[in-house]
Amino acid sequence: MTDKKIRLGLISALQEEQTGLIEQMQRKNSIRRGMRDYSAGSLWGIDCVCVLSRMGKVAAAATVATLIERFDVTHIVFTGVAGSAAQQVRVGDIVLADNLVQHDMDARPLAPRFEIPLTGISTFAADASLSAVLGQAAHDFLAQDWIDAIESRDQLAFRLKMPRLHRGLVASGDEFITSADKIFALNLALPEVLAVEMEGAAVAQVCFEFGIPFAVIRTISDNANESAGIDFNSFLERVAQRYAFNIVKRMCAGLCMQNSR
Numbered sequence: 001m002t003d004k005k006i007r008l009g010l011i012s013a014l015q016e017e018q019t020g021l022i023e024q025m026q027r028k029n030s031i032r033r034g035m036r037d038y039s040a041g042s043l044w045g046i047d048c049v050c051v052l053s054r055m056g057k058v059a060a061a062a063t064v065a066t067l068i069e070r071f072d073v074t075h076i077v078f079t080g081v082a083g084s085a086a087q088q089v090r091v092g093d094i095v096l097a098d099n100l101v102q103h104d105m106d107a108r109p110l111a112p113r114f115e116i117p118l119t120g121i122s123t124f125a126a127d128a129s130l131s132a133v134l135g136q137a138a139h140d141f142l143a144q145d146w147i148d149a150i151e152s153r154d155q156l157a158f159r160l161k162m163p164r165l166h167r168g169l170v171a172s173g174d175e176f177i178t179s180a181d182k183i184f185a186l187n188l189a190l191p192e193v194l195a196v197e198m199e200g201a202a203v204a205q206v207c208f209e210f211g212i213p214f215a216v217i218r219t220i221s222d223n224a225n226e227s228a229g230i231d232f233n234s235f236l237e238r239v240a241q242r243y244a245f246n247i248v249k250r251m252c253a254g255l256c257m258q259n260s261r
């Protein structure tokens, strides 16, 4: 990846998306800044700083800026859940963001829809090498760990069957989407969108501006339709943490191998 030693900023919006990681940390030191706890330490051999951003683009942007400026992270990974925005993307699948867009950015007529004013940019590309390690971790998790990591009653309850890994465009905005019509309208404007969430593209913009490589990975918790709220809450409670924990574990092992080469 680089010759420089990695110090990884690991962000999730909510506690359930990061459960177990802080407990796993060695040589842990927690510091509170701007109403958030930043836990620095070692995770499976990788120097990490874990933090919960809470939901939304402003919360995510403030958290990433703090990680970069006060905690000197060299790379950022965001893990969490998302709503599906494409037929082929099902609850329990994983979406690795190749690109991210802020679907609620609209400064027309000053700039085209979705373009961040004064940058000329509407989609931010995730770092290819970091995403490759993360993608391999997610792939291996699904192929090797998933069947034992997710309780069979949850596999049944959420109708999870051979979940798949997708890569592509993720759209972020300050709205929890609970309407099939909204997803339809979003698909008309941005046909390639695979998933919707509320932080990734804000993280992407800040990382782009600071020149920090980043990756975003999301487990699909709901279909962003009228039942999204209920599905989201139960998925978070029962399943999300098992994905995040195991994928981060495998990713750290992958980064360690790269570091030692």
Ligand code: ADE
Binding pocket: 081, 082, 083, 084, 175, 176, 177, 178, 196, 197, 198, 221, 222, 223, 224, 225, 228, 232
């Ligand atoms: N994150 C998980 N599900 C979501 C949804 N339906 N809308 C926005 N963000 C989400």
